[in-house]
Amino acid sequence: MSILIKNARVIDPSQSIDEKINILVEDGKISKISKNIKETAKVVIDAENKIVTPGLIDMHTHVREPGYEYKEDIYTASRAAAKGGFTTICAMPNSNPACDSQGIAEFVKKRAKEVNLINIIPIGAITKKREGIELAELADLKEAGCLAISDDGNSVRNSGVLRRAMEYASMLELLVISHCEDSNLAGNGVMNESFISTKLGFGGIPNLVESIIVSRDIMIAELTGTKLHIAHVSCKESVEIIKQAKKKSTKLSAETCPHYFSLTDEYLTTFDTNAKVNPPLRTKEDVKFIKNALNDGTIDVIATDHAPHIESEKELEFNDAPFGMIGLQTTLALSIKLVDGKIISWPRLIELLSTNPSRILGLDKGSLKEGKMADITIIDPDCEWVVTKETIESKSKNTPFINSKMKGCATDLLVNGKIILKNSNFIA
DSSP: OEEEEEEEEEEEGGGTEEEEEEEEEETTEEEEEESOOOOOOSEEEEOTTOEEEEOEEEEEEOOOTTTOTTTOOHHHHHHHHHHTTEEEEEEOSOSSSOSOSHHHHHHHHHHHHHHOSSEEEEOBOSBGGGOSSSBOOHHHHHHTTOOEEOOTTSOOOOHHHHHHHHHHHHHHTOEEEEOOOOHHHHTTOOEEOSHHHHHHTOOEEOTHHHHHHHHHHHHHHHHHTOOEEEOSOOSHHHHHHHHHHTTTOSSEEEEEOTHHHHOOGGGGGGOOGGGOOSSOOOOHHHHHHHHHHHHHTSSOEEOOOBOOOOHHHHTSOTTTSOSOOOOTTTHHHHHHHHHHTTSSOHHHHHIIIIIHHHHHHTOSOSOOOTTSBOOEEEEEEEEEEEOOTTTOOSSOOOOTTTTOEEEEEEEEEEETTEEEEETTEEOO
């Protein structure tokens, strides 16, 4: 089927394109990108006053399947991702059983193919059961389609085990995604260690819990020559360590999440467990550092860290409620605030949400070059909407942004040349 997207502002950092231009899609691929396209198409999408970008890519999604389908599954996660403008997501391995074997990785890929909405890439575990003791069969995970490995939710405590994992990952050309948390230092903490945690009577998690492991993992990666990606950066100390390390390493990258530049620990005076996340919300100063790092290139990626939990779990007392919030449908709008606030430009935003994730993962995506598969996101930067439980496609509704007014949304989505969303509605 042929599809013509016309009258749009096209932003593609991979080609340094930011102009009004047309795109022709034929047989699932981008056949032409030009101001003057004379060919007729079966479907015409008039994207006047909209922005067309390479499909957004989320490097950090918890789809919960297999094992926790009561919180989320691949079908509902795919719908939430599509509504949020994502054509590709990475499924983190903390399922049950963990994605520590070829069979589980292949299951995730099979289910994604059955759902047939977006691209889903399984991320393999570093160690068996994510216990940090025995290495998973990393070569088998690579063969099964895993582009990266992580024990996300846990750091690999034993530095010797991590070194061996990184040595194998380097040989296999696997990206290592590091969850940076010294659990001994974190103790029973449930929020950022600050005056506010003392005031509320909650156990605190200091910035050092994150930054000490950031430093360790970077040093081991430098020793082993491993491609390392630091997940969900939340604090100024981590930013400073990454910034210095990048001066001598081209194999280091990092991500942050919208809640780390949209909220501070002051929000937790509401006792809203939906904002209990790991790492925790930090201070205004940390938020400032995160924003600067997104601008200057220290942080390469905005990821969702979409972590669904059902209402009955989040209704527990703050100390007992699980960490995590959903984010697939709110990430784009929260990130657009950075553009509106003149923190970053639109091309930089698309780098953070598409071009850079594709490059870091080694995907043949994140670009609108002729001949590429047509993964395309069309954004209305001015659409206004309200986050409600009814509009959330995820099974779980655990977000502190319920009833918040948002600006900016994905209206149309093409995945492998197939229209998934049109005018904000799913195509049956």
